[in-house]
Amino acid sequence: MEALAVRLSGLDPYVDGAIRIVAFYDTLMRRRVDLPALARASAGLAECVAGIRLHGTGRTIRMAPDGTAAPGPESPATSTVPITLDEEEIGTVWLERSGAVTNALDDVVLDRLALAVTAAVERYGPARTTMADPALVELVISADTDEAARARALRLLGFAADVPVRVVAVRPGPALDRIGALVCAGRPVKAAPLADVGVLLATTVDAARFPADVRAGIGAAAAPALSWRQARTALRFTTPREPVVRHADLGALALLAELPPEALRANPDVAAIARIASGADDLSTLDAYCTTGSLRRAADLLHLHHSSVARRVDQLAKALALDLTDPAGLTRAKLALAAWRLLGD
Known part of the structure; x- marks a missing residue:
């Protein structure tokens, strides 16, 4: 040479x-x-x-x-x-x-x-850069990675060994560096695109700072592989009305994501939601009413008169064969709507 x-x-x-x-x-x-x-x-x-x-x-x-x-x-x-x-x-x-x-x-x-x-x-110290090598990020969040390799990957990404890291699943994925800088201002954060989902690794996340056109599921600050699984589950529960979901806030609702899709489709309440899904007004009305549990508050969300919302809710109750004024019926509607969204049909 x-x-x-x-x-x-x-x-x-x-x-x-x-x-x-x-x-x-x-x-x-x-x-x-x-x-x-x-x-x-x-x-x-x-x-x-x-x-x-x-x-x-x-x-x-x-x-x-x-x-x-x-x-x-x-x-x-x-x-x-x-x-x-x-x-x-x-x-x-x-x-x-x-x-x-x-x-x-x-x-x-x-x-x-x-x-x-x-x-x-x-x-001489972790670079103040947001984008990271996707291979390193995948090593951190994979359930198949041994702990020694995971610790080394975290160290290479600039995270201290004794600080819990939470994982965020983001869709859409473009401009991940700007999203990371927004929600983790002044704190360590690394981002990488994996398939059709963006991944953020961070010590803390400000959920209120996500851009309006971004959906995000936030895992708990636990083992990275578990946090990644939680983040993907939370992402599936996001909606236009609730674009950012913390897995910790789902509670028992997260159990729906563990059920086989065929079991969800076979449920009569979920099948009823699927039948009315072609009507955008019906879905938005049901979502607003399930979210608030009140005709007047749902009307405020929809910018409609409460009497108009009452008529829609009455029609939906008949189509779903549920009494939406009864707490049990409303709970069934909420669960069915969440399950239908998980199917992504």
């Missing part, structure tokens, strides 16, 4: 310079230097001010060629390169040359500096 590098460097001065720069940063990375040292070395190599900025922390490091902190104010960057980790941009590196004159090898310097910064960020 060294012989090849020597032959290549003899062919082109640019290649020679690029190879020397690669070797320079390889040495710095082997020595496991920190961010100020990287900026200082880069400034000396490029013979101009070099800068590093991390978006998550707001930290900015600018070094002059003499190895001291560059005086302010910051000059316009003549070359910049983003720092990426797990396919997310976490910062920027740049050079500030006087007179806006660039060097042919500036891009090589910045590419290698960005790689070295990424390695340093991973080494």
Whole structure:
């Protein structure tokens, strides 16, 4: 390999310079230097001010060629390169040359500096990045993972071994990094898409901060594999009226998710719900009435007069063969509606 590098460097001065720069940063990375040292070395190599900025922390490091902190104010960057980790941009590196004159090898310097910064960020503490390697996340939440591998995956993702992690199942999955930043502001969070569901791993979750167009099921802060199972179950219970569901709030209702789909379909109350499901007004009325247990409060939710809601509820009672004014009948309707939604028919 060294012989090849020597032959290549003899062919082109640019290649020679690029190879020397690669070797320079390889040495710095082997020595496991920190961010100020990287900026200082880069400034000396490029013979101009070099800068590093991390978006998550707001930290900015600018070094002059003499190895001291560059005086302010910051000059316009003549070359910049983003720092990426797990396919997310976490910062920027740049050079500030006087007179806006660039060097042919500036891009090589910045590419290698960005790689070295990424390695340093991973080494010296969990990066303030949200997106994670899906393979690592899958290791954490899989029931088949042994505990040693799970602990290692959590450590690589930046979670302390003694802090419980809860799992959130999210649909739809796009923009998971922004969703994670919203609901776990200032706290450790990692996200990854798995099949058609997005996964968030977090120590705490603010359920009130989910975007309006997102549905989410939140597992308990227990063993990650159990929390993932709970999160998927809770996601199945979400509705347009209740887009975010905590598994802990389901109580005995969660038992419905354990029943075979054929058993649910065969139930007379669930079959009756399926028959009226084509009528959007019927479903919304039944949902509002089951949610509130009151004609007037259901009317407020639907923005209708309570007498109109009363007529609809009376018609629904006949179609379902249930007395919806009786607590037992209302309970049966609630269970049947939840079971029908679980089927996803």
